[in-house]
Amino acid sequence: MKYERASAAAYDQAGPGGAATTRERPAGGPLTLLSSDPERDRRSDTRVAVIGLGQVGLPTALLLCNAGFSVLGVDIDAEKVERIGQGQMPVLEEGLLRIAGEPSVSSNLRTATIPSSADIFVVAVGTPIESQTKAPDLSILWNALDSLTPHLHAGNLVIVESTVPPGTCRRQIMPRISSQRPDLKFGDSLFLAHCPERVWPSNTIDEMVNNPRVIGATCSESGRLAKQFYAQFVKGELRVTDDLTAELCKLVENSFRDVNIAFANEIASVAEELGVDSDELIELANMHPRVNILRPGIGVGGHCIPVDPWFIVDACSQPCWMIEAARKVNDSKPQQVAEKVASQLRQVDGNRIAVVGLAYKPNVADMRGSPAIRVVQLLREMGYEVTAKEPLVPGHGYTSLEHLARGADCLLVLVPHDCVVQELNTRRADILRGMRHAMILEF
Numbered sequence: 373m374k375y376e377r378a379s380a381a382a383y384d385q386a387g388p389g390g391a392a393t394t395r396e397r398p399a400g401g402p403l404t405l406l407s408s409d410p411e412r413d414r415r416s417d418t419r420v421a422v423i424g425l426g427q428v429g430l431p432t433a434l435l436l437c438n439a440g441f442s443v444l445g446v447d448i449d450a451e452k453v454e455r456i457g458q459g460q461m462p463v464l465e466e467g468l469l470r471i472a473g474e475p476s477v478s479s480n481l482r483t484a485t486i487p488s489s490a491d492i493f494v495v496a497v498g499t500p501i502e503s504q505t506k507a508p509d510l511s512i513l514w515n516a517l518d519s520l521t522p523h524l525h526a527g528n529l530v531i532v533e534s535t536v537p538p539g540t541c542r543r544q545i546m547p548r549i550s551s552q553r554p555d556l557k558f559g560d561s562l563f564l565a566h567c568p569e570r571v572w573p574s575n576t577i578d579e580m581v582n583n584p585r586v587i588g589a590t591c592s593e594s595g596r597l598a599k600q601f602y603a604q605f606v607k608g609e610l611r612v613t614d615d616l617t618a619e620l621c622k623l624v625e626n627s628f629r630d631v632n633i634a635f636a637n638e639i640a641s642v643a644e645e646l647g648v649d650s651d652e653l654i655e656l657a658n659m660h661p662r663v664n665i666l667r668p669g670i671g672v673g674g675h676c677i678p679v680d681p682w683f684i685v686d687a688c689s690q691p692c693w694m695i696e697a698a699r700k701v702n703d704s705k706p707q708q709v710a711e712k713v714a715s716q717l718r719q720v721d722g723n724r725i726a727v728v729g730l731a732y733k734p735n736v737a738d739m740r741g742s743p744a745i746r747v748v749q750l751l752r753e754m755g756y757e758v759t760a761k762e763p764l765v766p767g768h769g770y771t772s773l774e775h776l777a778r779g780a781d782c783l784l785v786l787v788p789h790d791c792v793v794q795e796l797n798t799r800r801a802d803i804l805r806g807m808r809h810a811m812i813l814e815f
């Protein structure tokens with residue numbers, strides 16, 4: 373066994389490797405970062421620094437402003453910082469734009485490219501994998517933590533929202549901060565918690581407020597403080613556990629999604645080879661009261677589901693057969709899709725392809741790690757002339773399916789956004805009329 377299992381309470385007694393211990397809070401009771409007095413709202417006295425203003429950090433910062441905290445939003449991207457400071461939001465989600473327009477945001481949000489002192493630090497920077505080895509690349513996280521460490525003072529709470537490999541808090545973050553700040557002691561004058569995110573892009577604000585959250589505490593006081601903090605803007609259940617369990621829990625959630633999507637994708641391939649309609653097959657199988665096969669697709673994208681399972685694989689000395697197999701199945705889908713398109717085009721001797729949809733999943737304006745982009749890349753490598761547009765990303769030059777497909781040998785629908793499906797349903801005849809070959813392939 374690589375990591376010892378410790379309950380939050382047991383961990384509180386021992387500290388990380390026994391290095392730090394929690395002592396009773398001095399006379400005066402528990403440390404207070406927030407007022408529990410409903411008559412006196414002291415949240416604006418509490419300064420929160422949110423490090424990383426991306427898909428997770430920016431909406432978190434806005435929600436904190438809305439809850440009355442004094443927020444410093446920090447990002448190394450100076451242009452982004454300037455735009456957010458001027459009220460221009462880089463993420464165009466309805467809920468986020470609504471909250472960004474609240475007077476509480478203009479009065480409570482400041483932005484900067486470097487941190488300064490605060491009561492609570494929330495870290496939400498990217499934690500990718502190395503493309504070749506699939507090993508975690510935590511360099512962005514280390515830079516972010518190193519930038520805030522000089523500004524720490526006694527009583528601070530540091531919350532890591534970034535998804536991290538199991539053991540990162542106790543084996544890496546705590547020793548790293550302790551070595552730079554020997555004047556502060558975890559569990560005594562400094563508190564660390566891991567609170568991973570579960571948001572669904574396109575509905576981020578609603579999910580941040582209403583989803584249940586797991587709080588990974590490195591000592592009982594950090595759990596208490598973090599729970600008190602999230603209770604100010606989260607309505608979902610807040611469940612405190614130890615840091616290691618919370619780290620693994622996040623990874624398990626996304627591995628669960630990956631494995632289930634892989635199963636659906638494999639079933640679709642099997643059905644196709646055997647000449648069975650996969651949609652009908654899955655619909656029929658799902659009539660079984662204890663079967664729920666997901667919808668197959670062209671692969672898995674974004675920067676969570678294709679990444680997080682590798683953190684588990686990397687952390688374990690034993691083979692993770694199923695997790696690795698799921699990754700392979702899902703990563704092989706774009707190649708299968710490209711080959712299928714090529715085989716259809718060979719039948720009409722066509723070369724010109726119009727692709728609609730480059731996001732990593734339907735109804736999301738996010739193209740990071742998208743399997744659709746991989747399909748386009750593969751088709752181009754095969755020598756096809758491909759024009760590809762993403763309707764949900766402003767400035768991508770999408771006007772209409774009719775315009776996109778004009779003169780093409782094939783219209784390839786890689787991401788069935790609601791707006792695309794609706795356009796197909798209402799304009800199909802006109803779209804087909806303008807094409808060189810009347811072929812629409814929908815995935």
Ligand SMILES: NC(=O)c1ccc[n+]([C@@H]2O[C@H](COP(=O)([O-])OP(=O)(O)OC[C@H]3O[C@@H](n4cnc5c(N)ncnc54)[C@H](O)[C@@H]3O)[C@@H](O)[C@H]2O)c1
Pocket residue numbers: 423424425426427428429446447448449452496497498499512515516517519533534535536568569570571572573675676
């Ligand atoms: N996006 C999601 O839906 C989602 C969901 C759950 C968990 N997560 C996890 O949350 C974390 C953040 O994800 P994200 O999607 O918000 O990433 P992102 O790439 O959208 O944003 C990260 C931001 O951090 C900034 N940054 C990088 N280094 C910095 C530094 N040293 N100081 C300050 N800012 C810095 C970047 O410029 C960027 O704006 C990741 O670990 C991710 O796996 C994301």
